[in-house]
Amino acid sequence: MDLKSLNKINDYVWEIPKTGEMRVPGRIFASERLVSDMDEKVREQVMNVAMLPGIQTASLAMPDAHWGYGFPIGGVAAFDPKEGGIISMGGVGFDISCGVRTMKTGMTREEIMPNLAKLVDELFRRVPAGVGSEGLIRLTPSQIDEMLLGGAAWAVQNGYGVEEDLEYIEEHGRVEGADPSAVSETAKKRQYRETGTLGSGNHYLEVQVVAEIYDEQAAQAMGLKKEDVVISIHCGSRGLGHQIGTDYIRALADAAQRYNLPIRDRELASAPIDSEEGRRYFGAMSAGINCALANRQVITHLVREVFLDVYPEARIKMLYDISHNTCKVETHTIDGKKKRLYVHRKGSTRAWGPGRMELPMEYRNIGQPVLIGGTMGTASYILIGTEEGMRQAFGSACHGAGRAMSRTQAKKRLHGREVIKALAEQGIIVRGHSYSGIAEEAPEAYKDVTEVVEATHQARLARKVAKVKPLACVKG
Amino acid sequence: MDIQYETFEHEADIGIRGFGETIEEAFSNAARAMYSVMFDISSIRPVVERTVTVAAPDTDLLLIEWLNALLALSDIERMVFSEFEVKIYGGRLQGRAMGEPLDRKRHGAVVEVKAATLHMLKVERIDGGYVAQCVVDV
Numbered sequence: 001m002d003l004k005s006l007n008k009i010n011d012y013v014w015e016i017p018k019t020g021e022m023r024v025p026g027r028i029f030a031s032e033r034l035v036s037d038m039d040e041k042v043r044e045q046v047m048n049v050a051m052l053p054g055i056q057t058a059s060l061a062m063p064d065a066h067w068g069y070g071f072p073i074g075g076v077a078a079f080d081p082k083e084g085g086i087i088s089m090g091g092v093g094f095d096i097s098c099g100v101r102t103m104k105t106g107m108t109r110e111e112i113m114p115n116l117a118k119l120v121d122e123l124f125r126r127v128p129a130g131v132g133s134e135g136l137i138r139l140t141p142s143q144i145d146e147m148l149l150g151g152a153a154w155a156v157q158n159g160y161g162v163e164e165d166l167e168y169i170e171e172h173g174r175v176e177g178a179d180p181s182a183v184s185e186t187a188k189k190r191q192y193r194e195t196g197t198l199g200s201g202n203h204y205l206e207v208q209v210v211a212e213i214y215d216e217q218a219a220q221a222m223g224l225k226k227e228d229v230v231i232s233i234h235c236g237s238r239g240l241g242h243q244i245g246t247d248y249i250r251a252l253a254d255a256a257q258r259y260n261l262p263i264r265d266r267e268l269a270s271a272p273i274d275s276e277e278g279r280r281y282f283g284a285m286s287a288g289i290n291c292a293l294a295n296r297q298v299i300t301h302l303v304r305e306v307f308l309d310v311y312p313e314a315r316i317k318m319l320y321d322i323s324h325n326t327c328k329v330e331t332h333t334i335d336g337k338k339k340r341l342y343v344h345r346k347g348s349t350r351a352w353g354p355g356r357m358e359l360p361m362e363y364r365n366i367g368q369p370v371l372i373g374g375t376m377g378t379a380s381y382i383l384i385g386t387e388e389g390m391r392q393a394f395g396s397a398c399h400g401a402g403r404a405m406s407r408t409q410a411k412k413r414l415h416g417r418e419v420i421k422a423l424a425e426q427g428i429i430v431r432g433h434s435y436s437g438i439a440e441e442a443p444e445a446y447k448d449v450t451e452v453v454e455a456t457h458q459a460r461l462a463r464k465v466a467k468v469k470p471l472a473c474v475k476g
Numbered sequence: 477m478d479i480q481y482e483t484f485e486h487e488a489d490i491g492i493r494g495f496g497e498t499i500e501e502a503f504s505n506a507a508r509a510m511y512s513v514m515f516d517i518s519s520i521r522p523v524v525e526r527t528v529t530v531a532a533p534d535t536d537l538l539l540i541e542w543l544n545a546l547l548a549l550s551d552i553e554r555m556v557f558s559e560f561e562v563k564i565y566g567g568r569l570q571g572r573a574m575g576e577p578l579d580r581k582r583h584g585a586v587v588e589v590k591a592a593t594l595h596m597l598k599v600e601r602i603d604g605g606y607v608a609q610c611v612v613d614v
Contacts, residue, residue, distance in 0.1 A: 039487070066487055066488060067487055067488075068488075069593050069594070069595050069611075069613070073488060093613075094590045094591045094593070094613045095590055095613075130580065130585060131514060131515075131580060131585035131586065131587065131588045132554060132578045132580055132585060132588075133580075134554075186548050186552070189548075189552045190548060190551045190552055192552070194551075199588060200585075200586075200587045200588045200614075201587050201588065201614045239548075239551045242547075242590040242591050242613075243548060245590075245591055246544045246547075246548075246591045246592075249593075249594065250532075250537065250540075250541075253594070266594055267593070267594045267595060402488070403487055403488050406485040406486060406487060406490070407485075407489070407490050407587075407614070408483060408484075408485045408490065409485065433580065433585065434584075434585055434586045434587070436584075436586040436587075437586050437587050440586070440587065476587075476588075
């Protein structure tokens, strides 16, 4: 991106001035290097979002922003229904509520190492992953509706996990406003055997070790020490979520025309929040969020079972669960006034600062844990939300590394078997269902997550607490 | 035309492109391109047939509807496809997809396609025929 087209606010905040039909300015949070490496299309997409009715304060891009579908990936925008605000399918994407969940194990690296290979083999065998994998649960249409209303709470009621898990999930594992009647039969049929499956692509299950602590106090509140072993899963709402996206991109692209919305790009597929189409999408998308939360909860249960079989002394407790493709109703203070806004985060993690009553007790004074996934060879990060992030970005942060190589390039240059061998030499065990899939997801195919996290920290969107490194990775 | 289908590069996902002397043939080949992202399609035997009917106000959207209907069908019926036949009448498409039940190992499953998107979506005339393309979200 051409830096001359931006106003530098400080070393980590860049403004796209409000011009033409933009209702608000654009704002990019990134280091000079990250912002100059961003595609010009990111700027264009941030500007397109800034033109949408009811947008508040600014159209935002996180440090890992790249060219997306309508919204940039890494795009954040909040809309007020009272000011004609819209809801956009492009601001959520196809993998509704894709996210990361991290669990503590109560064990250290030293304790885990003797049986690590066995653990990974069992996780690989018992947690369904990869193209066409099937979950152990089969859901009838009425059970699917219950799951869409109940989210992770539904899963716990059905024996997948414990009540305490729910406290450590955004909205306690279940968003309000889900409307199963707005979800198509096709979407529900796709979910019939997919609950409790990891998926493929960049989704993973990792056994990780805490390699570094940056903030002792926050780490203590989270119950994390150096050398502790944690497990992270990255996955989303499976076939049901994808089908909701597919169904509503058409419906909302049509609605945008009907309501004469100033849409530059039909991928922004939007409708007024206060319209039949907008309400239906919100209801379906919220059901998709609950589906993703139920999915991660069922996987948590499987992980727990496997862990206890291999290490009877393990105690799997939730650290937190975040979603990075959502639109949620949140209260934010804009120009001194409290407003109820529809906050879209497309490839961005909610990062609420301290003091929010919605956070579990342990985190209320430090801020919300923000889980940022890296690659299977590098590192992932745990951060916490900040006051400044609330003011600057509706409490939002980055979501991951972003690709450096296209999938085609990665497959041409790298081979799955060699990637596995190279990682094994670094002491990282990788199990996957596809060698090509592993080549596409090789660490070399991604940008450096550390730089993205550093920019997030420096821009004060969220503060670094810990770095975790993979010991083992299960890929779809 | 020499090339029937191909994939093209995209930053985060992957583009698919089908060529043909007619729009119908380009649509069939675009479907093959999409399945080639997910599987080794040379391993998929065209022994079972399914039919798909979709409609859309323009040819671009018809391509997306076609590809997404196939993805849903594959997901629901656990089927994979390698050969396709398409007929377009006005805004309606009737398609036949030939394949077999999914066998993850034998079909060389690589990655799931979540959806065919409107991104870089294009159905147009080129020298000697038509091209039909879009980016798929993986």
